[in-house]
Amino acid sequence: MTRPRPLQTAGRPAEGPLIELTDVRTHFATERGLVRAVDGVTLTIQRGRAVGLVGESGSGKTVLSRSIMGLLPRRGVVRSGSIRFEGTELIDAPRSTLRSLWGREMAMVFQDPMTSLNPLMRVGEQIAEPLRIHLGQSRAEARDTTIRLLTEVRIPSPAERLRQYPYELSGGMRQRVMIAIALACGPTALLADEPTTALDVTVQAQILALLSEERRERNMTLVLVTHDLGVVARHTDEVAVMYGGKVVERAPTAALFRRTRMPYTEALMRSIPTVDDPPHTRLAAIPGRPPDLVEPPPGCRFAARCAYARERCHAEEPSLVASSDDPDHHYACWYPVGTVEPVALRPADPAAVG
Amino acid sequence: MAGTGTAHLRDADDIVLRVEGLVVEFPVGRTGLTVQAVSGISLDVRRGETLGLVGESGCGKSTTGKLLMQLLRPTAGSVRFDGVELTTLSGEALRRARTRMQMIFQDPISSLNPRRTVRDVVLEPLRIWKRGTAAEQSAKVDALLAEVGIDPARAAESRAHQFSGGQCQRISIARSLVLDPTLLICDEPVSALDVSVQAQVINLLEDLKAAHGLTLLFIAHDLAVVKNISDRVAVMYLGKLCEVGDCATLYRAPAHPYTRLLLDSIPIPDPAAPDVPVTADGEPPSPVLPPSGCRFHPRCPAATELCATTEPTMRPVGDDQFVACHHPLVAGLT
Structure with missing residues (x-):
């Protein structure tokens, strides 16, 4: 099937920083105290790149992506630092600034296609809405664009799909509709938060291929938020690994996998079962569980679970620094992989198992 | 097929x-x-x-x-x-x-009774089937909880919501094993578990x-x-x-x-793997x-x-x- 040319890709600078985060902190006020969900993230995302944001639940990856989008509630959230999008400061930016960016400049695809679509609105109307609001298209123009978008995300018989409601579509089809909505106004940056986690493995492969293709054709910046290292390996240019609200390692994707420096990243890779290992291969599980973000431990937040940790790790917090042999490879660790011998961890406190 | x-x-x-x-x-x-x-x-x-x-x-x-x-x-x-x-x-x-024949389920938190201490949850099958004396039942439950990595003393005073997902899955496993x-x-x-915890539970199942x-x-x-x-x-x-x-x-x-x-x-978590x-x-x-x-x-x-x-x-x-x-x-x- 010949695919229509994407919208609005001309006249965009091809290089340079797009999203600049400086010491971003997003804390939530709860009954237990302040939850430091994102706790000092400094990160620059270059135009046209695909960046993976990887971490387990509670690492702060979703809160960070929503902080960039400005999607968190105003009340009960304490934020600081700087989030600049094309030079515009977004921390505490008025709603009107965010509205002018949503859709045309940045858009988001959410994890759960079942609950992220309006169940009472036909699919066609949901895709046409941003076109009419952000691009000021007429009803007829929006309808034509919608059919083009549905064709582009490979939804068969798009003209009929327009009239359907989300419940009439499968999970994979709904996620394609979500992507069509996000792409509708030709955004400069697309943030995808676990876009394939709710989908089956065969459908996941199709959706990831679609996102990569769209990014290349539109020269779009893609931030792919996921817990799955397998997902970022083939679909990103660089990866930032998050743990306990911080970025603990950041590198070009190939370098991250080839020369892992942060013990947490190494442990995460080793704990995943792969189809290359024979059955009953003992998994290198990470003992314990992620830190409490109300009272994070002093020192490195991974120290309690780390096989390389020494005294200093429990007392002093390492900052994210560039590797001496690769200026693009950053890690936050006193004793990166390969510099000290692993030590046996203290026998796990039974109460500390995950 | x-x-x-x-x-x-x-x-x-x-x-x-x-x-x-x-x-x-x-x-x-x-x-x-x-x-x-x-x-x-x-x-x-x-x-x-x-x-x-x-x-x-x-x-x-x-x-x-x-x-x-x-x-x-x-x-x-x-x-x-x-x-x-x-x-x-x-x-x-x-x-x-x-x-x-026993079963363990996907969502570990919702498959445990939220109103009872997790030790009671694990003990209940023994009570229902009247296996052993109260002392024997207690000893068996404590041993099993320790075996799956849950502190029996904490289990006696805590309910499911006070444990993480991985811990609740361990508790479910202990419950499933109590009747041999x-x-x-x-x-x-x-x-439903995080990757780092997934490996712990898989290893535990192999050991058990x-x-x-x-x-x-x-x-x-x-x-x-x-x-x-x-x-x-x-x-x-x-x-x-x-x-x-x-x-x-x-x-x-x-x-x-x-x-x-x-x-x-x-x-495949390998950027160098050939494209399929x-x-x-x-x-x-x-x-x-x-x-x-x-x-x-x-x-x-x-x-x-x-x-x-x-x-x-x-x-x-x-x-x-x-x-x-x-x-x-x-x-x-x-």
């Missing part, structure tokens, strides 16, 4: 569970239609073996687990467990047989299987997890079995195009109106007219590998 047949069933003395021609039908609203969520499944599991049952959502793998436990009653077919036909049992006899079962049916036991001489049926959608824990694997698609065989063989040389598609779809083009498009169709012939034929790159008209049956394609396909990915058999 997506086809039928029993060629893959084994004739051995140590078969713990033997399922033949299992079917369950549900009515579809008030349409008068029915859907066969499980449509003629046959399986067997030997003592001490781990059988992995793998497939995408909606293929009927969890329903199969519930049918084996008789939590759902099959429309047709037979389930023999330790030589006893379960489908005809009811009441006291069924409850008694079920003490030797033969067979443990694990329905997606690690898919060895220590307690368990037989496992491990139901999951994650092919890498299934490969890690299984001795033998059965692949399901739309209510039917596609392929059954020795775990290492099936992953090394899948004979069914659907197994191949599943394996090719796994994202996705061979099939589309998604599993609705089981309400399943495709004729082989249920996989509309998505299958190897499908011919035969596949659209005739349902394939299980046949051997090697040492302990069976496939229900007219055109298996095996030289000389197509």
